[in-house]
Amino acid sequence: MDIPVALPLVKRVLLMGTCLCDAIYDDVARATVEVLEHLGLSVEYPAKQTCCGQPAFNSGDWSASRKVARHCAEVFAGDLPVIVPSGSCAAMNRHGNLLQFENSPDPSITSLASRSWEVMDFIFNGLGVKFWPGAFETPTRLAFHRSCHSRGTGTGDAVRALLGSIKNAEIIPFGQSEQCCGFGGTFCVTFPHISGKMGTVKLDHILDAHPDCLVGIDMSCLMHLSGLARVQGRAVPHLHAIQILRNTLQA
C-alpha cells in the first residue's frame, strides 16, 4: 500500500468514526477527537456516515459492499484528510475499495483512498509528530498487537515510536507477534473453532509477557481477544493506542 503524502498545512480533518465506535467503543472516537484537537486540528464528524462496507466486501458480496463504499465516498467527499481509528477500516478505504472497483474505477472512491489515514499513521507520518509528551505515573508494560490490516503500512512503526516515547511506558515483546488474533470479521462466527483457537494462542503469548495493558489499533481485534479472555477468566485491560495518547496527556 502506498503511504499517502504528508500534509503539514492541514487544519481540518474529517473523522470516520467506524461502526464499532458508533455502536460500542465511543471512547475511542472521543480520544481520537481529543488528540487531534490537542494537535491543533479541527475535527468534523459527518453525521451521515455509517460503515466502510468491509463486512460485505470480505464476504464476497461486492455488489452490496460497492453500494456502501459509494455512500461512504459521498459522505466523505472533498479534499480533507479522512482519519480513521481503525487499521482495517483505513485499509478498506485505501486498498479494498480500489480492489472492488478495479474494473470500473470511480473518482470519488480513488479520492477517498488517497485521503484516508489510520490515525496513528496520520499523527506520526502525516503530521510528523515523532514523540509523545505524555507520561504514565508508574512504569507501564504495554503489549502492542499490531493488527493485521496494518501490515505494509506506517502504522506499526508509528505506534511503537509514539507509545515508546511516553514516559514510564515500555513496549514489551511477545511471541509470534506476526500471527493474527483470529477475529477476521464474519470469520469469527463462521469459523468459530479456528477463530477461538487462534485467539487463545494469541492470548497465551500476550499474557506470557505479563503486560499491564494490551494495546491495539483495531477495536475489533481487541473486542474478540478481550471477550475470549473474559470468558476464560483471564481478563486483561485493553485500550486503543489513541486512548493511551490521550490518557497519558491527562496524567
Added chain:
Amino acid sequence: MIGKQLIDQFARSLSDERQHLVSAAASAGTVKREQVLHNDYQDLDALRKLAASIKDHTLHHLGDYLAQAEQALVARGAKVHFAVTGEDACQTILSILQNHGVTRLTKSKSMAAEEIHLNPFLIQNGVECLESDLGEFIIQLDNDVPSHIVKPIIHKNRSDVARTFQREKIAEDFNDDPQTLTRRARVFLREKYMQSQACITGANFVCADSGRLLLVTNEGNSRFGMAPVPVHIALVGIEKLIPREKDLAVFLNLLARSATGQQLTVYTEFINGPRAAHQTEGPEHLHVVFMDNGRSKILASNCREILRCLRCGACQNVCPVYRQASGHAYRSIYGGPIGAVLSPLLFSERFPELADLAKASTLCGACNEVCPVDIPIPDLLLRLRDKAQRQRIHSPAAIPMAPFAALATSPVLWRGAMSLSKAMNHLPIQITPLPPARAWFDQRALPAFHGGDFRKWMKARLKNKNRKPED
C-alpha cells in the same frame, strides 16, 4: 443460513496431538525463514518484488519463452512434449515408459505429479512406481496424501513412521530413532534405485535461454534415481519457466531460505540434457513434459499472480488457519493459503465444491508478507469470494449481506439501529438461538453497547464551541 464450515469442522475433529505437530513444525519453519532471510538481506522486500516482476514478465511472454525453452532443450538432445490436461500428461508419460519398455521406476518429489495423480495412474497401468523422497515414500506406504508442499508428512511423528516401517516390513522391529529410520529407508530405497529402469522428477525451474532444468532437493534422491537408469522424465508445469539462467541468482536465494530456512538446499542439480557421448553416467534419454492443466486458464483470469508460486510452503507455515486445521482440511494436495487460491482455480470443474476454501482466511496477510514472489494472496482470496458470489455459489457459512448494505446506505436507519443497539444491553442475547451470535457467545463475552453516545458527545461539543468561540 449459517451452517457448518467444512474446514472449521475438520479442525475441530483434529486431535490435539496432530494439531500440535503441524503447528509446531509450521511455527519452527516460520522462525527459521525469518532469521535467515533477515540476516542475509537488508532489503528483503526489494528482492521479493524483483522476483515477482521476473515471474510476471515470464508469464506475460509465456508463449515466447516456452518456444525458446523447447528449442534449447531439443538442441541439448531432450525430447519435449506438451500436455494440455492432467490426463494428457499421464498418457504421455505412460507411452514414453511403454516405448522404453519400462515397468519399474523411482520418482522424486513433484507437486505436479501429485496434482494429476500420476502415481496411482501408473500403478494401475502396470508400472511399479516408487516415491524416493523420504516423506513421499512414507505417504505412499501409508496410502496417505501430503499435507504440506515441502514437508509432506508434517502431520506425522516418528512413531507413526516407525509403525509404518514395521507394518510394511521395511524394518523388522519398532524403532523410532530418526537416524535409524532414515538408515532403514535408505537401505530399502538403494536397492530399488538399482532395480528401476526410469526416473520421474519435477523441476523447480526451467531456464528458457539455456534449456537447463533445475532441481533442488535435500536428500539427493533424484540424483540416485537418475544415476542408474536410461530414461529420465521431467514433468513440469508451464509456469516453472524463467527467462535466463542468471535469474536463478534471485530465485535460488529466495527459495531455500523461504522454504526451509536454508541458504541453499543440500543438492542443487542442473540437468544439462541427456547423457552426452563423452559422459559415462546418466540417462541417455531425457523427456520433458510441459503441462498446462488449467494454468493458461488461470493466466487469463484475474488471479494470475498465483502462477508466480515457487511452491516454497512459507505461506502454509505462517498461516494461523493452516496451523489449526492442517493441510488435509483443504481437500486437495495444496493446503493452506496457496491451496485456498490454487485449488479452486486449478481444479476449475470442482469450483463450486472448493469455493469455500477462499473463505478459510481472516485475510490477515501473513502469507503475502512471507511469499518470496510477493503474491497478494488476500486479494486473490477476495476475488475468488466475489467470483463465487457472482456464480451464486453459497458456502454453508455465508451470512447474507443485503440487509447490512440496506442499513449502511441509509443514515437515518443506521442511526436508529445504533440507538436501538443499547437496548441489547438489557436483552439476554447471550442465550440467543441466532447462529452467528451463538457462535460468538459460545466463547466470548461482549462489551456493553454505547450506540449513538459518541454522536451525542460530538454534537454537544460542537454546540459548546459555537457558544464560546475559541480565542
